Amino acid sequence: YATRGDSGSVVWDKEGRLVGLFFTRQTPQGCSANALVYITPIHDVLEDMIKFCKGAIKEIRLAPPPGS
Incomplete structure (x- = not known):
């Protein structure tokens, strides 16, 4: 995970909840x-x-993770 081309991939926590979108990876020198x-x-x-949709979208809700 977190290799070239993964930008924008979804990131889940260990309970299966969506926490964010992958942005970048850095490896410290050495x-x-x-x-x-x-x-x-x-x-x-x-x-x-x-905000981008300027009122066309009022609310976004996420489904709970499976088994919750």
Whole structure:
């Protein structure tokens, strides 16, 4: 996960809840195994979608994760 081409992929927590969209990954200089992964919180993404649509979308709701 978090390789070239993964930008925009959804990120789930261990309970199956959508938490954000993958943005980028950085590997600190001199480290080959440890990488920093950045995500955009899903709340921010959904708020921006509502603002961008200028009133055409009033609310966005997410279904609960399976088994909840």
